[in-house]
Amino acid sequence: MARVMYRDAVRDTIFKEMQRDENVVVLGEDVVGGMGTAGGPEAIGGIWSTSGGFYEAFGPDRVIDTPISESAIVGAAGGLALSGKRPIAELMFADFIGVCLDQIWNQIAKFRYMFGGKTKCPAIIRCIYGAGYNAAAQHSQAPTGILTSMPGLKVVVPSTPADVAGLLRQAIRDDDPVIFMEHKALYGLKGEVPDDDDYTIPFGHARLCRAGEDVTILASGMMVGMAEKAADKLAEDGVGADVIDLRTTSPLDEEAILDSVEVTGRVVVVDEAPPRCSLATDLCALVAEKAFASLKAPPVAVTPPHTPVPFARELEGAYLPNPDKIEAAVRKVLAYNS
Amino acid sequence: MARVMYRDAVRDTIFKEMQRDENVVVLGEDVVGGMGTAGGPEAIGGIWSTSGGFYEAFGPDRVIDTPISESAIVGAAGGLALSGKRPIAELMFADFIGVCLDQIWNQIAKFRYMFGGKTKCPAIIRCIYGAGYNAAAQHSQAPTGILTSMPGLKVVVPSTPADVAGLLRQAIRDDDPVIFMEHKALYGLKGEVPDDDDYTIPFGHARLCRAGEDVTILASGMMVGMAEKAADKLAEDGVGADVIDLRTTSPLDEEAILDSVEVTGRVVVVDEAPPRCSLATDLCALVAEKAFASLKAPPVAVTPPHTPVPFARELEGAYLPNPDKIEAAVRKVLAYNS
Amino acid sequence: MQLSRDDLLQAYRRMKIIREFEERLHEEIQTGEIAGFTHLYCGQEAVAVGVCENLTDDDKLVSTHRGHGHCLAKGCDVSGMMKEIWGSREGLCKGKGGSMHIADVDKGMLGANGIVGAGAPIMVGAALAAKLNGKGNVAVSFSGDGACNQGTTFEAMNMAVVTKAPAIFVFENNHYSEHTGVEYAVGTEKDIASRAEAFGMKVARADGTDFFAVHDTMREILEYVRAGNGPAAIEFDTERFFGHFEGDPQRYRGKGELDRIREERDCLKKFRESVTGAKLLEGADLDKVDEEVLAQIEQAVQDARSAARPTAEDVLEDVYISY
Amino acid sequence: MQLSRDDLLQAYRRMKIIREFEERLHEEIQTGEIAGFTHLYCGQEAVAVGVCENLTDDDKLVSTHRGHGHCLAKGCDVSGMMKEIWGSREGLCKGKGGSMHIADVDKGMLGANGIVGAGAPIMVGAALAAKLNGKGNVAVSFSGDGACNQGTTFEAMNMAVVTKAPAIFVFENNHYSEHTGVEYAVGTEKDIASRAEAFGMKVARADGTDFFAVHDTMREILEYVRAGNGPAAIEFDTERFFGHFEGDPQRYRGKGELDRIREERDCLKKFRESVTGAKLLEGADLDKVDEEVLAQIEQAVQDARSAARPTAEDVLEDVYISY
Ligand SMILES: Cc1ncc(C[n+]2csc(CCOP(=O)(O)OP(=O)(O)O)c2C)c(N)n1
Numbered sequence A, B: 001m002a003r004v005m006y007r008d009a010v011r012d013t014i015f016k017e018m019q020r021d022e023n024v025v026v027l028g029e030d031v032v033g034g035m036g037t038a039g040g041p042e043a044i045g046g047i048w049s050t051s052g053g054f055y056e057a058f059g060p061d062r063v064i065d066t067p068i069s070e071s072a073i074v075g076a077a078g079g080l081a082l083s084g085k086r087p088i089a090e091l092m093f094a095d096f097i098g099v100c101l102d103q104i105w106n107q108i109a110k111f112r113y114m115f116g117g118k119t120k121c122p123a124i125i126r127c128i129y130g131a132g133y134n135a136a137a138q139h140s141q142a143p144t145g146i147l148t149s150m151p152g153l154k155v156v157v158p159s160t161p162a163d164v165a166g167l168l169r170q171a172i173r174d175d176d177p178v179i180f181m182e183h184k185a186l187y188g189l190k191g192e193v194p195d196d197d198d199y200t201i202p203f204g205h206a207r208l209c210r211a212g213e214d215v216t217i218l219a220s221g222m223m224v225g226m227a228e229k230a231a232d233k234l235a236e237d238g239v240g241a242d243v244i245d246l247r248t249t250s251p252l253d254e255e256a257i258l259d260s261v262e263v264t265g266r267v268v269v270v271d272e273a274p275p276r277c278s279l280a281t282d283l284c285a286l287v288a289e290k291a292f293a294s295l296k297a298p299p300v301a302v303t304p305p306h307t308p309v310p311f312a313r314e315l316e317g318a319y320l321p322n323p324d325k326i327e328a329a330v331r332k333v334l335a336y337n338s
Numbered sequence C, D: 001m002q003l004s005r006d007d008l009l010q011a012y013r014r015m016k017i018i019r020e021f022e023e024r025l026h027e028e029i030q031t032g033e034i035a036g037f038t039h040l041y042c043g044q045e046a047v048a049v050g051v052c053e054n055l056t057d058d059d060k061l062v063s064t065h066r067g068h069g070h071c072l073a074k075g076c077d078v079s080g081m082m083k084e085i086w087g088s089r090e091g092l093c094k095g096k097g098g099s100m101h102i103a104d105v106d107k108g109m110l111g112a113n114g115i116v117g118a119g120a121p122i123m124v125g126a127a128l129a130a131k132l133n134g135k136g137n138v139a140v141s142f143s144g145d146g147a148c149n150q151g152t153t154f155e156a157m158n159m160a161v162v163t164k165a166p167a168i169f170v171f172e173n174n175h176y177s178e179h180t181g182v183e184y185a186v187g188t189e190k191d192i193a194s195r196a197e198a199f200g201m202k203v204a205r206a207d208g209t210d211f212f213a214v215h216d217t218m219r220e221i222l223e224y225v226r227a228g229n230g231p232a233a234i235e236f237d238t239e240r241f242f243g244h245f246e247g248d249p250q251r252y253r254g255k256g257e258l259d260r261i262r263e264e265r266d267c268l269k270k271f272r273e274s275v276t277g278a279k280l281l282e283g284a285d286l287d288k289v290d291e292e293v294l295a296q297i298e299q300a301v302q303d304a305r306s307a308a309r310p311t312a313e314d315v316l317e318d319v320y321i322s323y
């Protein structure tokens, strides 16, 4: 075990997998940085510092710095994947799926199916997502639910450095396209990461972060830490919460969710995206349909309102879920009918 | 009242609104047809025959035939709307939101909010959507839920010629961006349309297509007809169903839904999109949260599986919801606990 | 370049297979037996074959909605394709893809594509893979005159230049995108190749109805690209004999246009005249091919008609599912 | 073109306002008071002002992530902008947009834009509206050298040509997109203007650090476009004095580069030298402007600091909501 930052877990895992498998290729804007400048390559190593040293180690054919052309980046990842490579494409902000969704949704996600299963498409799209930086409406979104809605994609939402390592390695070795959602506000988070260079976490296995019998709190990405804080606060009052980190939203660990709700009978879902047709309502519907008999209270979602992400500190703060809002929701479901 | 086809209701409503308001402008690929050919303009009048005669009547500045450049089309609609026009952009297939999502999601939908409410953005994006034509994975999708998830957009899903007329006119006169989802398999559907040139249907008002007290069936677009068929079949067995046509998914007529479920206590949601993070689970979650006490059975969704739309007749048939599947779901919720 | 007798016969056979495949589909579609949207390639055969005869299975190709010709030229199985178009589970894509999504990755055919402009970026990825493999392979995309207005196509060209990818952008200018003329939609007096040129690419232009012009141009460009000089583009002037899709009333055509292009711009006729005129092949050699091809197509249709149909369970296969 | 004394003073004042606005922000950002991502325009002032001095409020403008200069040049209120950047509810966008989304539709300023390349298509729409209105107005987009690789920019150019829209594409080549050099990302020996040319557009090129070159070039292009000749493009060679965003270590810069461009390519210095050299203005005239501008910026910062903050309820306003 070593104590590393979330961002370094991203970098180190890719680096090691690139050493291990020469088919792993990285591409994106400024993933090298400094190309065509007096300062020269590696001036930055990724705008999020997640590819430092890659260019030096693996050269321009495996660390491909691209123009600002997201459709070409994701499309190229598709072509690389169909040609036997394992591309890892970086979208500097998840919001940029807007300019390349076709390549994600209609191409990469569908090749295997449209081609009758005769090909695999091991492409990873790293999406740096989420709010917390006052980056406003076009640089703060959490399109996890939108991507989860798309058949053919696997969607991964790590919340800790260890999960980054285990899930990213799994993603790189997976034969299906994977959306890897990295929360920008978690990049500085430190945590223990196993030293094992084969450490993988299978998809579809949620993580129980807190255990309790009164309520189930479902969360992913940055919402996990908030849910934990809320749970800790509630614990002081003797309220026990199962906090479940989904880890992957597609596949979804339905079993872990349903097992917990069968015990608690009450569920609060926390999500960073607006409420409509979201991951939050997806999970509420899941428990409503499949754990109906166990439910002692309506499943409740804690999400931002149905608005774009606002800029100002006060506004973004009011917009986002937080431990207080989660706690309030838990108290609401606990108060129901009792 | 006149009996007209769904596709003609689209055409006629736009035509009349263009006559009424010179700010209404149409743009899209082949909306004229024949530009730059020996045959000359108006060779087609829209690939779906929804703009026949427009060019002749309103000329090239208001009926703008475009290159195959959806981002430029939707972006131009945004610029026109910000400049005081009321553009109606056509996406020949809703699947093409993939190549222009940014302009829909991050631009048009967000202008009003990002700019502090100091502008309106009355742009319509007509999306021709849905399966039933064996057009396979890239020409058959129903991204209603994806678009409904996006704050700032209003989303309209008409199921009859009359609703096309009333809702499209409303959309054209609305000051917010509207996604107008036309189901390609409904284009030939005939129905009565009021002659009133000011006939509008306010957004957020669902339509009760069948009334009954045993179960609530929620549907939109092509799913409405299927739900009605299922309801008619069930009625033969004495099962009464409220069939609610949502008409608009954003805004959503929560009241109509919840009022019905309070009576029936049982709900089946029908949707044409895959199940995850969908409109279907959105509605299931809504009733689970807000009509929890009334529910006698878990809310159930009838949707395609979590796969791309397959090509072959047998496969697409198996993929899509149909009256039999809806009936079976109703019988399942009726059988629950009873 | 002088082609051998065998080469010539093979080229002719491939073009003829495409022609008859499409002419037959045109008939069969009227019967309602075939589902979905079909875009016929008839008229453009010399481009697909002239380009692909220069490629090996290790060279990759990305195609368009009008993909039958490219698939056949790249070596996809005739029967497998026919079955796919018929929606059989024995089809090349098990009936899941249909006309617009035929692929055979083993043959280097990375798919027809229903999204206009989507192919070029994918092709650049395949070219980058080829570059990485270092064996001198290339990747080729076909794009129409309409597709050359889609942003993705431009991005792909610039990206190929920046990354010096062994990528060849083949533009088939058949003068129409759906019902719109190229004069209108490519809004410039400059041609499509000029756009590629502005990205800093080597470009070439040739008559796409002349197999030999296509073949030679492609050969030259291929040598340049295989040698590691970076990407290139070729614009071929060609003709589409049928409507944009099956059912298109084609009111945009000029009077007599269809007759004229069938008469003057038929690549198969031109090929025949050229090789028999130069005494490289006899008319009888070609007639024999014609006969064999007709029989092959007839057989493929019979096969497709009787091939196994997919079942409801098949829907859930060949994709990762969890819900 | 000979500019009047007033014109010259106004142009200088506008450039100076941008300069001081940005220099001050650069300092203020270090304090942590300002939230979000900020991209400073310092160094490029002559482009924004040289272009916009030719426009009226009825001409529309669409900007970029590096939008402060364009907004100020187009007449957005200095205090309103400062308040917006500070996130005040008195800001131009009520604190909802911030640095990357400043707009003032009444001034014809249709928004800064956080998505690279998104502006050009929107601008074409505004140009089409102007065409429809028939009053000779135009629309202008600013795009960077990086944005000129985004597919949307190409689509917009072709669409403008096809529709003969009164659209002017201004490309500000400041040699960098984030940390990447233009030599790399615009992967050709050709320049950006050549791309526009390949779409069939009239193009011009000028030194973007020379106000007079910008102003004259824009004037000429504007006359052409206003006259109904269709779209045009201008490429300006310019310099960015700060990092890509605030906090950028700028390791990609050459040794001494920042000093050199401040020394040799400062558009304000050049302007001063030129007008005083030609005796059009006195140094003292400009000094006075400098002083006034500094006071104005100081006032704007004070205003922004004390301006009302938004509240939680504001989140739900200015958007259609229903859930
Ligand atoms: C992104 C996208 N926009 C529009 C369409 C609809 N469409 C299919 S083919 C076509 C015309 C394509 O023209 P061209 O590229 O010249 O190819 P051709 O049909 O002539 O082979 C259009 C507009 C599409 N499939 N994808």
Ligand SMILES: Cc1ncc(C[n+]2csc(CCOP(=O)(O)OP(=O)(O)O)c2C)c(N)n1
Pocket: A029, A068, A070, A092, A096, A099, D064, D065, D066, D114, D115, D116, D117, D143, D144, D145, D146, D147, D148, D174, D176, D177, D178, D244
């Ligand atoms: C679609 C998209 N891709 C990437 C980014 C991230 N990004 C912001 S500015 C920028 C560089 C833009 O370069 P250029 O167009 O030259 O403008 P400059 O910053 O030099 O003013 C990038 C890559 C973005 N905002 N939008």
Ligand SMILES: [Mg+2]
Pocket: C144, C145, C146, C172, C173, C174, C175, C176, C177, C178
């Ligand atoms: Mg064409």
Ligand SMILES: [Mg+2]
Pocket: D144, D145, D146, D172, D173, D174, D175, D176, D177, D178
């Ligand atoms: Mg730049």
